[in-house]
Amino acid sequence: MRVKKFILADIQKIAETEVDFQRAYKYRINVCCSSGCIPLGALNLLKTFEKLIKEQDVAEECLVARTGCVGTCSAGPVVVVESGGYIYQNVTPEKAKKIVIDHIVLGLPVKSLLYESKVFLKKQHRLVLRNAGKIDPYRIEDYIATGGYSALVKCLTRKSPQEVIDEIRISGLRGRGGAGFPTARKWSFVARDHRSPKYIIANLDEGDPGVFANRTLAEADPHALIEGLLIAGYAIGAEKAFIYTRAEYPLAIDILEKAIKKSEELNILGKNVLGTTLNFDVELRLGAGAFVAGEETAIIASVEGRRAMPRPRPPYPATSGLWGKPTVIQNVETLANIPLIIQNGGTWFSKIGTPKCTGTKCFSLTGKINNPGLIEVPMGIPLREVIFDIGRGIPDNRKLKAALIGGPSGGCLPDILLDSSIDYESLETVGAIMGSGGIVVIDDQSCIIDTAKFFIDFCVSESCGKCTPCRVGLLKIKEILEKIIQGNGRIEDVELLSKLSTFISETSLCGLGQTAPNPVLTTLRYFKKEYLEHLYENFCTANKCFKKKEILRIG
């Protein structure tokens, strides 16, 4: 039997069949089965709902589907009933029964169980996360029905590779991995190169502690990533892509593996994509717990099967990347933006956000905050709105001490700086970086020096050890901070810390070392008073330091 080869026109057919299939149902119950909700029993809930609609005899008008993250992780397990987007929070099997009977059978939404979503969703601009919580990540048809892969078809039929790059240039899209390098420029370097093969690496090595935006995106909408890779491959002339993901993300790995397999079955990946001359393969590569592997030259080493150690640049990966070949390394969120830009045009995209930083950015909002979760906001929104409107402020009416933005290499911003807007340049002027998109809020129960030490600790253990400033310098910073915390600090230490930090960030080889002292530099800049209190008065506002630790002896 010959396997049917899918061609371009089939995408349209699949979409139509799927839309018809879904239209037959009056309701759709979306059970959020993301990494946040599964530990709270989401998978059981899915089974409960499937059983319930059969029991209540509404299986013909109600569809139960598992989806990715809805975004309101604090209210998990979350269930969304469409149409209408009713978000139910903290759903238990008992509540599930009530929802099915009241909402599905009788048509009356259960108001007491609803999640207050007005502000949470109003301030957001969900583009990349448009499908998160709405489609089943295991079903490619669901993605196609929402207009998925139509951007790819558009590229293959109506756009030349150069036109694709031009469209991205007009959109002003910049890399979402942290540094904010213009995507179109990166692509055109590689597109101009006539050597082959060329490679693309999708960076899903989200090693920053406290950040889960990329992971959730890949778990919720894996095909957007694959489509982005395909379009990038078409534009630059690459035939092979690697998705480099953390081994600690079993759900993301499973979803991506199945998504790749399904795309291959539909001839979207492989030889002669959808009957055209484009050949494209995607391979999943697992990291193994190295934060430094997020750096672009380190990720190359890791994909090649070596230790993830960065090397000096130039040559940049665009000229000498994977196995010495031209390589584009792109963050997952950037890639997920690509299909949208192609579909709606670069001009449309460039109007979102600020003129210099277009588009939106996903953030994982965590820490001491009332409403943690996954959010997407337009660039240029003030940090205060994110924390106090979307995040609904600090629990127990405590005072915000700092917002940590950009992970361990970002900065600690105090309350007075919360009005600065979220874009690459503004954050850089205040000493933080965008990073891969994590905001962790700390309240007055945390000691700022202890927090700085936590980050330095992380960077010390993750430093690859190749260059001396990072390997030795960070360790020295850690020692000084420990001394201050134990109450043995000297007055000169403040100046020494600031000198050492500046030295490390100026002389380190890669991004890890260059940004690792940021937490120390920003805390010295904005919380100098606390350092001095520790040094002069042996006083810690959070009452955390100067405690002698009990030493454990096993016997």
Next chain:
Amino acid sequence: MIKLTFKKKSESFLSSQSMVYAPLKKPKVLISMGLKNDKRLLKLERFLKKMEYKGSALLEILHKTQEIYGYLNEDVLKYVSEAIELPLSHVYGVATFYSYFKLKQSGEHVITACMGTACYVKGVEKIISAIEKRFCVKRGGSTADGKLSLFITRCIGACAIGPTILIDDNVVGNATKDIVLERIASTLESEKIYTCRYSKNS
């Protein structure tokens, strides 16, 4: 050192899938490497073949090896290095560089505490030290009887429900000291009381 010859891309072994205990190598060679010719080795060999004995797939191979053997011992690393024709120093270097690879056998039950920023801010440190005290285990180590290991990981990505603790593969979200200690105790299913001696500053 005994030189093994691996025929690449040939059908030398595993030609018949029906043989479960296919004679992979001469038993003597394997014994000298400290490995048994068993199902686990067969699985590993099958995977190596799938990866075409490529050195670039080293990380995948180590992942699979750890999945099969539970940890990476020296003998199996030697075997892998011979198979993919890379120096043992390289293979060992990669295995030690990445924190995901374990070179020591872990306990029967594994507790993994998430030490991401969000969990740290929410006080996971207290829970970890409570586990250390109650079960007499140090972070990164195992109990004396090998029943329990305690590891620290850098973020499992479930930050919104932090602090999170993994007991074997089950995630405990919004964890508190009492819940975690109780859950671990019930996992261990034994009434054994771990006794530790404490002393200050020694």
